Amino acid sequence: xxxxxxxxxxxxxxxxxxxxxxxxxxxxxxxxxxxxxxxxxxxxxxxxxxxxxxxxxxxxxxxxxxxxxxxxxxxxxxxxxxxxxxxxxxxxxxxxxxxxxxxxxxxxxxxxxxxxxxxxxxxxxxxxxxxxxxxxxxxxxxxxxxxxxxxxxxxxxxxxxxxxxxxxxxxxxxxxxxxxxxxxxxxxxxxxxxxxxxxxxxxxxxxxxxxxxxxxxxxxxxxxxxxxxxxxxxxxxxxxxxxxxxxxxxxxxxxxxxxxxxxxxxxxxxxxxxxxxxxxxxxxxxxxxxxxxxxxxxxxxxxxxxxxxxxxxxxxxxxxxxxxxxxxxxxxxxxxxxxxxxxxxxxxxxxxxxxxxxxxxxxxxxxxxxxxxxxxxxxxxxxxxxx
Amino acid sequence: xxxxxxxxxxxxxxxxxxxxxxxxxxxxxxxxxxxxxxxxxxxxxxxxxxxxxxxxxxxxxxxxxxxxxxxxxxxxxxxxxxxxxxxxxxxxxxxxxxxxxxxxxxxxxxxxxxxxx
Numbered sequence: 001x002x003x004x005x006x007x008x009x010x011x012x013x014x015x016x017x018x019x020x021x022x023x024x025x026x027x028x029x030x031x032x033x034x035x036x037x038x039x040x041x042x043x044x045x046x047x048x049x050x051x052x053x054x055x056x057x058x059x060x061x062x063x064x065x066x067x068x069x070x071x072x073x074x075x076x077x078x079x080x081x082x083x084x085x086x087x088x089x090x091x092x093x094x095x096x097x098x099x100x101x102x103x104x105x106x107x108x109x110x111x112x113x114x115x116x117x118x119x120x121x122x123x124x125x126x127x128x129x130x131x132x133x134x135x136x137x138x139x140x141x142x143x144x145x146x147x148x149x150x151x152x153x154x155x156x157x158x159x160x161x162x163x164x165x166x167x168x169x170x171x172x173x174x175x176x177x178x179x180x181x182x183x184x185x186x187x188x189x190x191x192x193x194x195x196x197x198x199x200x201x202x203x204x205x206x207x208x209x210x211x212x213x214x215x216x217x218x219x220x221x222x223x224x225x226x227x228x229x230x231x232x233x234x235x236x237x238x239x240x241x242x243x244x245x246x247x248x249x250x251x252x253x254x255x256x257x258x259x260x261x262x263x264x265x266x267x268x269x270x271x272x273x274x275x276x277x278x279x280x281x282x283x284x285x286x287x288x289x290x291x292x293x294x295x296x297x298x299x300x301x302x303x304x305x306x307x308x309x310x311x312x313x314x315x316x317x318x319x320x321x322x323x324x325x326x327x328x329x330x331x332x333x334x335x336x337x338x339x340x341x342x343x344x345x346x347x348x349x350x351x352x353x354x355x356x357x358x359x360x361x362x363x364x365x366x367x368x369x370x371x372x373x374x375x376x377x378x379x380x381x382x383x384x385x386x387x
Numbered sequence: 388x389x390x391x392x393x394x395x396x397x398x399x400x401x402x403x404x405x406x407x408x409x410x411x412x413x414x415x416x417x418x419x420x421x422x423x424x425x426x427x428x429x430x431x432x433x434x435x436x437x438x439x440x441x442x443x444x445x446x447x448x449x450x451x452x453x454x455x456x457x458x459x460x461x462x463x464x465x466x467x468x469x470x471x472x473x474x475x476x477x478x479x480x481x482x483x484x485x486x487x488x489x490x491x492x493x494x495x496x497x498x499x500x501x502x503x504x
Binding site for chain 1 (some may be wrong): 466
């Protein structure tokens with residue numbers, strides 16, 4: 001019978017009632033046969049059997065889960081008690097609400113920071129390279145553009161590809177916010193400069209238009225192209241109250257954006273930029289971490305650096321060529337790479353260290369080393385250092 | 388929540404004994420509750436008075452454990468009655484409980500009459 005008995009209590013109860021009745025009849029009949037009168041016989045039978053209701057209840061309880069049976073009563077009792085003392089109720093509810101809210105908020109943040117993967121094609125294969133070189137910007141100074149060039153040449157076999165990212169404008173600190181002129185209005189934007197291969201390396205698809213072509217950024221000022229983030233695109237495309245109006249506005253903006261109407265910081269003496277919309281990497285999902293990496297606008301970095309601004313510090317993001325998962329092979333990769341870097345850039349006492357979360361990072365702490373200022377601008381005189 | 392099955396040790400022992408007696412009675416063949424009660428009394432020379440009321444919960448418990456099975460039949464004087472019969476699992480259980488009972492009796496006897504051993 002096992003657990004099924006819990007669902008057949010009523011039927012069982014009827015069965016047992018019949019059974020007890022049968023027992024009483026038999027006993028009464030025997031008593032009569034022993035010479036008792038009818039009434040006496042029935043009473044004696046009842047006495048002998050005991051309280052049949054109690055017996056049925058005992059069997060009924062065997063078929064019940066006591067917890068569930070009494071839970072409803074407990075709930076009622078609890079509700080009555082709470083109603084009687086509203087002050088306590090309010091305090092309790094508020095405490096619970098605050099506790100749950102705080103926990104939810106903390107979890108959302110941890111989820112966003114730690115557990116969410118970058119919405120790129122192969123987030124686990126992504127590695128950040130960085131050097132700690134001492135100085136005021138000791139854990140944020142990475143590479144100069146010539147260094148980036150050299151590393152890609154020397155260590156190219158280590159990676160599927162290597163792209164560089166640099167903060168521009170609003171987050172760069174040295175030049176204040178950039179402004180994007182769009183349909184006659186200029187608004188501050190945060191910009192990032194990336195190498196032309198950046199998007200293809202991450203395996204992203206644009207929502208509208210295209211990303212940088214491979215040849216773009218090779219000649220100084222040759223390719224005034226910006227990529228707008230989905231977020232930014234929508235912030236400058238006011239959503240109408242009804243879907244139809246919104247679609248019309250989006251259509252106009254799309255036509256405008258794909259033409260030449262945007263202009264960054266009067267870039268190239270107001271040569272108008274081509275603007276393309278990127279992101280919407282995973283359909284229907286809002287951007288999370290990627291938004292914080294290139295939040296507003298991306299510009300081909302080669303263009304920027306070829307233009308003489310070679311002191312801009314760069315972040316390098318590379319995809320290792322022959323490792324499907326980076327976890328088991330990250331360390332050997334780092335060691336080899338750092339050995340190469342050691343040979344080429346002369347950075348002694350290198351100890352690779354890997355972070356567990358987010359894009360895989362490989363930092364190289366060698367704080368005692370002073371940057372070499374001579375030579376082919378191998379090291380980035382960071383903004384504060386040159387100041 | 389009321390505690391169930393938390394009876395004193397003596398009650399436990401008696402309960403187990405009733406199970407054993409019921410199982411043993413059913414070895415002869417299927418029987419209904421009334422017969423079982425009287426069979427136990429008769430075979431113990433009326434020393435063991437089965438409380439008829441406690442018999443039915445015991446029967447239900449044994450059936451729930453799968454040691455006996457029940458069916459509706461017609462009694463010797465042409466009444467409908469619920470019959471019980473021993474299942475193979477019940478037969479095994481009877482053997483196990485009987486040997487345990489023997490052990491218990493021997494042990495108690497050893498304590499009560501150490502000299503006679």
